[in-house]
Amino acid sequence: MKSDSSLFNVNRRTLLFDLALLPALSGLPFSAMAQTRTTQDGSLGSWNEGPAKQAILDFVRSTTDQTSPKFVPPEQRIATFDQDGTLWVEHPIYSQVVYCLDRVPALAEEDPKLRDIEPFKTVLSGNREAITKLSLHDLEKILFATLTGMSVDDFDAEVKRWLASAKDGRWKRRYTDLIYQPMLEVMQYLRSNGFKTYIVTGGGQDFVRVYSESVYGVPPEQVVGTVGGTRFGYRKDGTPFLTKEPKLLLNDDNAGKPEGIHMMIGRRPCAAFGNSDGDREMLEYTEAGGGARLMMLVLHDDAQREYEYGPARGLPETKVGTFSQSLYEEAKKKNWTVISMKNDWKRIFSFEENG
Amino acid sequence: MKSDSSLFNVNRRTLLFDLALLPALSGLPFSAMAQTRTTQDGSLGSWNEGPAKQAILDFVRSTTDQTSPKFVPPEQRIATFDQDGTLWVEHPIYSQVVYCLDRVPALAEEDPKLRDIEPFKTVLSGNREAITKLSLHDLEKILFATLTGMSVDDFDAEVKRWLASAKDGRWKRRYTDLIYQPMLEVMQYLRSNGFKTYIVTGGGQDFVRVYSESVYGVPPEQVVGTVGGTRFGYRKDGTPFLTKEPKLLLNDDNAGKPEGIHMMIGRRPCAAFGNSDGDREMLEYTEAGGGARLMMLVLHDDAQREYEYGPARGLPETKVGTFSQSLYEEAKKKNWTVISMKNDWKRIFSFEENG
Numbered sequence: 001m002k003s004d005s006s007l008f009n010v011n012r013r014t015l016l017f018d019l020a021l022l023p024a025l026s027g028l029p030f031s032a033m034a035q036t037r038t039t040q041d042g043s044l045g046s047w048n049e050g051p052a053k054q055a056i057l058d059f060v061r062s063t064t065d066q067t068s069p070k071f072v073p074p075e076q077r078i079a080t081f082d083q084d085g086t087l088w089v090e091h092p093i094y095s096q097v098v099y100c101l102d103r104v105p106a107l108a109e110e111d112p113k114l115r116d117i118e119p120f121k122t123v124l125s126g127n128r129e130a131i132t133k134l135s136l137h138d139l140e141k142i143l144f145a146t147l148t149g150m151s152v153d154d155f156d157a158e159v160k161r162w163l164a165s166a167k168d169g170r171w172k173r174r175y176t177d178l179i180y181q182p183m184l185e186v187m188q189y190l191r192s193n194g195f196k197t198y199i200v201t202g203g204g205q206d207f208v209r210v211y212s213e214s215v216y217g218v219p220p221e222q223v224v225g226t227v228g229g230t231r232f233g234y235r236k237d238g239t240p241f242l243t244k245e246p247k248l249l250l251n252d253d254n255a256g257k258p259e260g261i262h263m264m265i266g267r268r269p270c271a272a273f274g275n276s277d278g279d280r281e282m283l284e285y286t287e288a289g290g291g292a293r294l295m296m297l298v299l300h301d302d303a304q305r306e307y308e309y310g311p312a313r314g315l316p317e318t319k320v321g322t323f324s325q326s327l328y329e330e331a332k333k334k335n336w337t338v339i340s341m342k343n344d345w346k347r348i349f350s351f352e353e354n355g
Numbered sequence: 356m357k358s359d360s361s362l363f364n365v366n367r368r369t370l371l372f373d374l375a376l377l378p379a380l381s382g383l384p385f386s387a388m389a390q391t392r393t394t395q396d397g398s399l400g401s402w403n404e405g406p407a408k409q410a411i412l413d414f415v416r417s418t419t420d421q422t423s424p425k426f427v428p429p430e431q432r433i434a435t436f437d438q439d440g441t442l443w444v445e446h447p448i449y450s451q452v453v454y455c456l457d458r459v460p461a462l463a464e465e466d467p468k469l470r471d472i473e474p475f476k477t478v479l480s481g482n483r484e485a486i487t488k489l490s491l492h493d494l495e496k497i498l499f500a501t502l503t504g505m506s507v508d509d510f511d512a513e514v515k516r517w518l519a520s521a522k523d524g525r526w527k528r529r530y531t532d533l534i535y536q537p538m539l540e541v542m543q544y545l546r547s548n549g550f551k552t553y554i555v556t557g558g559g560q561d562f563v564r565v566y567s568e569s570v571y572g573v574p575p576e577q578v579v580g581t582v583g584g585t586r587f588g589y590r591k592d593g594t595p596f597l598t599k600e601p602k603l604l605l606n607d608d609n610a611g612k613p614e615g616i617h618m619m620i621g622r623r624p625c626a627a628f629g630n631s632d633g634d635r636e637m638l639e640y641t642e643a644g645g646g647a648r649l650m651m652l653v654l655h656d657d658a659q660r661e662y663e664y665g666p667a668r669g670l671p672e673t674k675v676g677t678f679s680q681s682l683y684e685e686a687k688k689k690n691w692t693v694i695s696m697k698n699d700w701k702r703i704f705s706f707e708e709n710g
Contacts (some may be wrong), residue, residue: 205618219430232610266564267575
């Protein structure tokens with residue numbers, strides 16, 4: 001069940017699905033970071049009445065009511081959320097991969113030799129068709145080159161700059177605007193009921209930590225992601241600093257998710273949210289704890305307002321395939337809750353009116 | 356500056372210092388776990404007036420007073436504490452090493468072949484002199500054999516059982532009774548002023564997490580330690596579980612401490628407490644953040660009430676040597692605060708009267 005060892009867990013089919021929507025490899029005007037847009041009252045205002053909303057309400061009631069046989073003490077109230085496709089848009093390509101591709105020109109500026117070396121040459125050509133054909137191995141080279149080799153402070157500043165300017169191809173908005181408003185409301189609702197909310201993502205831990213607090217209200221210490229090593233060293237003036245190393249410590253996807261949860265949290269979640277096969281083991285591990293449990297999967301069935309992919313509603317599994325038919329069957333069998341974006345959510349994004 | 360790669364960071368000189376005080380390798384009566392004994396009012400009642408207490412009070416005042424130029428927002432108030440020798444007794448041997456040695460008979464029960472294999476044969480012989488002569492490599496074999504290969508739940512239960520019964524050789528008390536009361540008060544004082552307190556230990560993360568909440572008031576998710584990998588799998592009935600693997604992911608000592616802090620917390624501490632060369636890089640990394648900072652080192656200079664070792668007061672450096680003369684010089688040069696157990700602490704343990 002262990003996934004491959006690629007550092008940032010790129011699903012090649014995802015990458016190839018529609019790279020034509022990739023934004024131009026150039027900076028857009030610098031502007032302020034997005035701020036947390038969770039509801040203040042902890043309500044689920046963007047959710048339609050239905051089994052998904054009801055499952056959340058029932059779970060919270062049974063875990064927080066002291067007279068309930070399923071009452072959970074506050075310190076054990078842990079909820080974990082996958083990010084890509086669960087909290088924000090993952091199609092047509094993971095935002096972090098766009099970041100890496102966007103970084104290549106600056107990398108070639110620093111090291112002009114890269115202009116003649118593949119796969120950097122192809123990325124710099126701007127030839128979309130050729131870029132979509134890059135192999136997984138090529139993509140790994142780009143990820144390692146753009147995500148390691150600098151200090152953690154420089155990386156942090158660079159990601160901040162990019163997030164403030166880069167925009168997606170479809171909505172022409174910052175990536176941090178493409179957060180699912182109903183999921184922000186669930187996080188806030190759980191927090192207002194004493195839960196600690198964690199992000200447990202296959203994406204890079206250092207990448208997500210840059211914006212997790214301002215965008216999701218989740219502090220960096222509550223982000224579990226794919227972890228690369230760092231190396232402690234001293235600058236010439238004696239100041240200590242950490243350098244990001246091309247060394248994989250945890251591939252936080254599939255079986256790596258419960259392993260990462262154990263390493264970083266040391267407690268089993270009571271609630272877990274995902275949207276793909278990469279979240280299967282996290283949901284199984286959550287369920288196995290006994291007592292009141294909430295396992296939810298976001299189904300992308302709304303082509304008009306977001307995207308339509310996955311096994312339900314007769315969609316061909318091969319289209320994207322991250323949410324497999326077998327996971328869908330497992331969810332049905334175990335009474336996990338499948339969230340229909342189309343039916344359960346009044347709106348997808350905060351910039352939309354409630355439908 | 357990187358330390359060796361031994362899994363649980365055993366200092367051989369420490370081990371050999373006085374293994375004669377090792378308790379008998381047998382269980383003592385089972386009894387309830389120790390409970391948190393932090394003061395409720397957040398005062399520093401076990402501290403004498405002096406520069407160490409004053410440094411703590413000044414630091415908290417300047418970081419929590421909104422009119423102070425050194426004010427730190429609550430979410431950035433991170434304080435990290437080494438454990439062995441900083442929060443509890445580390446002499447004559449780390450408690451976790453005692454645990455591992457105590458586990459060997461049960462291991463041989465499960466796998467009788469071990470009775471004829473070194474170093475297990477020597478440990479089973481009960482010959483103290485031979486045990487003290489075990490090499491670091493032998494000791495690593497014992498650590499791997501006793502700390503890995505079981506489920507995380509079984510490990511947790513086993514450590515709980517041991518802590519409830521095992522007693523140290525000098526005070527004839529449970530190991531979790533040998534916590535430094537003044538340090539518990541500092542942790543509580545910082546927490547009551549909005550700080551998150553973390554343990555950052557060279558000891559095994561899973562080991563310390565078993566008792567961190569009941570003993571220190573530090574939840575498992577705020578324990579950073581030496582990390583071994585786990586492996587996700589399924590029991591025959593389909594239940595998922597995690598097995599502890601003999602694979603080192605982080606040696607949380609020396610340079611590994613700031614690296615571990617970055618991985619597990621993702622923020623730089625404002626305050627750090629240690630007692631040995633293994634804490635040097637953590638204190639340097641903490642100091643380098645700028646703004647109000649508190650770096651403290653516990654000096655073991657109280658042979659009567661605890662132990663006397665380290666560089667100060669003319670003690671020969673070779674006696675134990677974990678707190679080197681060079682660290683002492685660095686602390687003096689940088690105005691880090693050295694805590695004299697003898698002069699700064701009214702009492703060492705909660706079971707003593709204030710002196």
